[in-house]
Amino acid sequence: MFSEQDKSYMTRAIELAQQGQYTTTPNPNVGCVIVKNGRIIGEGFHQKAGESHAEVHALQEAGTHARGATVYVTLEPCSHFGKTPPCAKGLIDAGVNKVIAAMVDPNPQVAGRGLAMLKQAGVETAFGLLEEQARALNDGFLKRMEFGLPFVSCKLAASVDGKTALSNGQSKWITSSAARRDVQIFRARSCAVLTGADTVLVDDAKMNVRESECDISLPEGKQLRQPTRVIFDSQNRLSPNLPLFKIDSPVIILRTSLDNSHDWPHFVEQVVVPDSKLKINCHAALALLAQRGINRVWLEAGATLAGVFHQQTLIDEFVIYLAPKIIGHDGRGLFNTQTIACMNDIATLNFTSVERIDEDVRLILRPS
DSSP, X not given: OOOHHHHHHXXXXXXXXXXXXXXXXXXXXXXXXXXXXXXXXXXXXXXXXXXXXXXXXXXXXXXXXXXXXXXXESSOOOOSOSSSOOHHHHHHHHTOSEEEEXXXXXXXXXXXXXXXXXXXXXXXXXXXXXXXXXXXXXXXXXXXXXXXXXXXXXXXXXXXXXXXXXXXXXXXXXXXXXXXXXHHXXXXXOSEEEEEHHHHHHHOOOOSOOGGGOOOOOOTTOOOOOOEEEEEOTTOOOOTTSGGGGSOSOEEEEESSOOOSSOOOTTEEEEEOOEETTEEOHHHHXXXXXXXXXXXXXXXXXXXXXXHHHHTTOOSEEEEEEESOOOOTTSEESXXXXXXXXXXXXXXXXXXXXXXXXXXXXXXXXXX
């Protein structure tokens, strides 16, 4: 159905879409390529929520030459008026001949309507070209649209014998500075960084993206977006004098009851989440974040909170940094979980990536 040329143009559209991965939240990453007479006459990508979509940038570059052209776009063109006009109408008005989408948009406001609008106007349509690669571009957006939850990546750092700290709690630094810089890139891609009060209190953690350590390329004129910092604090132990609150960027503190004993900075919001035995309900917390447009969560927490998320099967991806060090049997482990009595109950993961990061190794795994 699709030619090798079609695949090469869609591959280019996917490359373009990746350029928006640090700036488009809560919108998806989308790239668009317009082709006429065997050459690209326009291309673009969605750069920031509320601004022009990928198709608009590509049409602006193509100009009047777009008439009779073929359009390759990584996600079905939108059909509704949001903060910007519908892209399907823009393509119709430009007189394009054919639109090939990598995938149908799962957003209920679109969900096939964009392609239907194009078809009704006499534009030839097709979809499914490099769909798997297109879905990988927006796993967080898709999870939120399809399941009402964000995509959760759990970051862990350990010695080769699986220990995160000495028995006395010392953990700085198990991994190399290169691995820690790599973490900043993952944080920057995420909509939210989630941790527990213990991590904030014990490590004086700020949980922000350290721009000086980020080797990332942003669209021209766009600023690095700090992810929302989300803290589980069921026992109301945090206070405004902590380093976390010296950085002016959004913080959501999830609690089982409000703490009115402190004056919190203007960028801090307390949210009460339905509790389970005086503990925050993790599933409810993620659903709440999804309702606020959070596509991707970077879970960077201690063994207790990571263990809870793991046991409740709320982790979509594990990002594990292993250092060439051995701590020994009395070191602290990656997860605090219930004892497993049967081998059949052990969670099985699939490796999706194994990469050397300076002296360390980064493993990326997903549930099988």
